[in-house]
Amino acid sequence: MTSERRLPTDRFLFGGDYNPEQWPEEVWHEDVALMRRAGVNAVTVGVFSWSVLEPAEGRYEFGWLDRVMDLMHANGIGVLLATPTASPPPWFTRAYPDAMPVGPDGVRLSHGSRDTYAISSPDYRRASRRITAELARRYGAHPALLGWHLHNEYGSYDWGPHAAAAFRRWLRQRYGSLEALNRAWYTAFWSQNYSDWEDVLPPRRTQYLANPTQSVDYRRFMSDEMLAAMREQREEVLAAGSTVPVTTNFMLPTWNHLEQWSWSQSLDLVSMDHYLDTDGPDGETHAAYGSDLSRSWGHGAPWLLMEQSSISSTLPDRRVHKATHRVIRNSLSYVARGSQGALFFQWRAPAAGSEVWHGGIVPHVGAESASFEGFTTLGRTLEAIREVAQPPATGPVVEADVAIVWHAEGWWATEVEHLPSAALNYSETVRATHRALWHAGIPVDFVAPGAPLGRYRLVLVPSLYAVDDATVANFEAYVRGGGHLAVWPFTGYADENLHVAPGGYPGRLRDLLGLRVEELHPLDAADQVGLELADGRGTGGTWSERSTSTGAEVLGTYLDGDLAGNPARTRHAVGSGAAHYVSTFLDPDSLGRWLRDLAGQAQVTPPLGEAPPAGIEVVVRRGADHDYLFVLNHTAEPVTVTGPGHDLVSDRACADGRPVEGYGWAVVRLAGRDGWRWERGVVDRG
Numbered sequence: 001m002t003s004e005r006r007l008p009t010d011r012f013l014f015g016g017d018y019n020p021e022q023w024p025e026e027v028w029h030e031d032v033a034l035m036r037r038a039g040v041n042a043v044t045v046g047v048f049s050w051s052v053l054e055p056a057e058g059r060y061e062f063g064w065l066d067r068v069m070d071l072m073h074a075n076g077i078g079v080l081l082a083t084p085t086a087s088p089p090p091w092f093t094r095a096y097p098d099a100m101p102v103g104p105d106g107v108r109l110s111h112g113s114r115d116t117y118a119i120s121s122p123d124y125r126r127a128s129r130r131i132t133a134e135l136a137r138r139y140g141a142h143p144a145l146l147g148w149h150l151h152n153e154y155g156s157y158d159w160g161p162h163a164a165a166a167f168r169r170w171l172r173q174r175y176g177s178l179e180a181l182n183r184a185w186y187t188a189f190w191s192q193n194y195s196d197w198e199d200v201l202p203p204r205r206t207q208y209l210a211n212p213t214q215s216v217d218y219r220r221f222m223s224d225e226m227l228a229a230m231r232e233q234r235e236e237v238l239a240a241g242s243t244v245p246v247t248t249n250f251m252l253p254t255w256n257h258l259e260q261w262s263w264s265q266s267l268d269l270v271s272m273d274h275y276l277d278t279d280g281p282d283g284e285t286h287a288a289y290g291s292d293l294s295r296s297w298g299h300g301a302p303w304l305l306m307e308q309s310s311i312s313s314t315l316p317d318r319r320v321h322k323a324t325h326r327v328i329r330n331s332l333s334y335v336a337r338g339s340q341g342a343l344f345f346q347w348r349a350p351a352a353g354s355e356v357w358h359g360g361i362v363p364h365v366g367a368e369s370a371s372f373e374g375f376t377t378l379g380r381t382l383e384a385i386r387e388v389a390q391p392p393a394t395g396p397v398v399e400a401d402v403a404i405v406w407h408a409e410g411w412w413a414t415e416v417e418h419l420p421s422a423a424l425n426y427s428e429t430v431r432a433t434h435r436a437l438w439h440a441g442i443p444v445d446f447v448a449p450g451a452p453l454g455r456y457r458l459v460l461v462p463s464l465y466a467v468d469d470a471t472v473a474n475f476e477a478y479v480r481g482g483g484h485l486a487v488w489p490f491t492g493y494a495d496e497n498l499h500v501a502p503g504g505y506p507g508r509l510r511d512l513l514g515l516r517v518e519e520l521h522p523l524d525a526a527d528q529v530g531l532e533l534a535d536g537r538g539t540g541g542t543w544s545e546r547s548t549s550t551g552a553e554v555l556g557t558y559l560d561g562d563l564a565g566n567p568a569r570t571r572h573a574v575g576s577g578a579a580h581y582v583s584t585f586l587d588p589d590s591l592g593r594w595l596r597d598l599a600g601q602a603q604v605t606p607p608l609g610e611a612p613p614a615g616i617e618v619v620v621r622r623g624a625d626h627d628y629l630f631v632l633n634h635t636a637e638p639v640t641v642t643g644p645g646h647d648l649v650s651d652r653a654c655a656d657g658r659p660v661e662g663y664g665w666a667v668v669r670l671a672g673r674d675g676w677r678w679e680r681g682v683v684d685r686g
């Protein structure tokens with residue numbers, strides 16, 4: 001991350017994707033009037049506009065965009081200008097048919113949707129650079145310009161000939177020689193030994209199980225290849241002299257195509273598109289999950305929520321409806337956890353097209369609607385709390401004493417075929433861990449496996465199957481130095497090439513954990529194991545194992561069955577710290593208890609001492625001169641918040657109690673961290 005290019009810090013950005021090219025110009029004027037009414041101050045323009053910006057190769061039509069940029073500026077609305085490279089126009093397909101992506105089955109895709117390009121095609125890369133350079137030269141110094149939104153949601157794979165050639169180049173760089181590649185890929189197995197680089201292919205569809213190391217290397221390569229494409233666009237923007245921040249929008253929750261730690265180093269700020277994975281209550285934990293990841297990828301710096309859905313979204317795989325108050329609470333949750341704004345997909349619901357039912361700030365029914373009124377409330381709320389947008393001069397925008405180790409490669413490693421259990425699910429395990437901390441009211445960061453860990457009191461390692469030497473050394477040094485490290489099953493079995501360490505699982509972390517696992521006993525989906533834990537009974541699922549302690553204290557055992565009496569939970573004192581382990585996937589209640597116990601041992605508490613009542617989310621965001629307490633009431637019942645501070649939303653002091661209504665919110669400028677309390681119901685001491 002570079003820090004000198006920043007978004008404005010005197011306000012939160014509020015608005016969303018704006019597609020004026022879909023509408024006649026008279027609608028633009030209505031749009032601007034409505035934007036002002038709602039308090040919109042930022043729009044993302046041009047995301048899929050390539051075919052109208054460059055209708056034929058080398059012929060540009062910027063007049064409409066000139067007028068949009070000027071109109072926005074005249075109305076005090078900033079623009080995040082996208083490069084349109086996620087959707088090349090039809091002429092491009094005709095001119096460069098080989099630049100269309102090929103699936104793993106060898107079928108080349110045709111034009112007709114979006115994201116149809118082969119990322120490694122030299123023609124695609126050249127055309128992308130060119131349109132980026134044109135835009136950067138023309139708008140790089142425009143007064144409406146807030147930042148660059150490069151491409152959209154990088155993540156489209158290709159398995160075609162361009163990708164194959166680029167993969168070989170990447171592999172040569174990584175391994176240096178075919179011998180090294182053969183060793184890493186363990187090609188003696190099934191007669192896969194390579195004698196010529198030209199024989200090396202992407203993991204295309206094959207007869208039976210693919211080579212797992214090849215599969216993971218391909219994902220590493222694809223991430224690096226897309227990063228190279230993004231960096232080319234960044235170079236063009238900088239070469240044109242533009243000084244505003246450059247970002248690209250990561251995508252959660254379903255896409256895991258990028259290694260975000262390396263990507264973030266090439267961005268001025270992290271931005272993310274976040275669509276709730278459920279419209280049930282668990283959606284709140286999901287918003288927090290995406291936010292904490294985004295902030296962490298930027299090492300604690302403010303980030304930007306580039307897209308979320310409005311009150312309704314109809315995605316191919318799910319439909320989510322959000323109550324207006326939820327749109328506001330979610331937006332404040334992202335902001336509490338470091339977002340510099342709340343942007344939506346999209347400003348105006350389209351009249352037709354593939355996403356006609358996706359919804360927008362201005363819905364099909366128009367602005368005379370309760371949902372649009374809700375957006376005006378959000379606009380006013382963000383305005384009322386604008387002082388919070390000024391970040392602290394140093395240190396992270398949210399402080400956490402607990403970190404979860406996160407690595408995209410960890411996810412990829414558990415997506416290879418034929419693991420001991422098909423139910424192993426890295427992202428679900430990480431998510432469950434984060435969710436349990438959310439319920440305990442404990443703030444959390446994510447960290448890369450090799451990142452410095454010293455500032456955390458407790459580090460959690462959910463199912464990191466493959467770990468390199470540096471990670472092992474990092475974990476060991478952390479524990480020796482006094483840290484508490486907690487490890488989940490299926491961690492540390494293999495090195496970065498997915499070679500399993502011999503001598504007993506979890507090979508690479510065996511000594512640190514002080515135990516030796518001899519047999520893996522994955523469980524069927526319907527099966528659970530009973531556990532006798534130091535803090536009471538519990539259950540585990542998906543996984544169990546036969547192990548013996550080689551030094552760890554046993555704090556829980558399996559209750560019955562083959563493994564009765566075997567260690568289920570352990571603690572190994574090492575140096576001045578401890579390495580903790582559970583050998584099954586705990587049910588949510590047992591997991592919550594374990595994490596609270598670990599937090600107790602590591603002396604971690606919620607930010608204001610006590611955890612608030614269930615369903616009340618409390619986050620402290622650091623500002624330039626003050627800290628701010630966000631209170632989000634996700635329940636129907638009011639809660640009264642009492643303590644030294646001033647609520648910016650209601651403009652009321654909290655000393656005598658500030659009732660936060662059911663499904664309501666407060667954002668409090670803290671005058672002190674002591675003496676805060678939460679009571680259900682309306683308690684008026686005034």
Ligand code: GAL
Nearest residue numbers: 152153273307315345355358
């Ligand atoms: C995002 C994408 C938007 C829109 C939205 C809703 O992932 O960036 O362009 O498609 O999803 O589906």
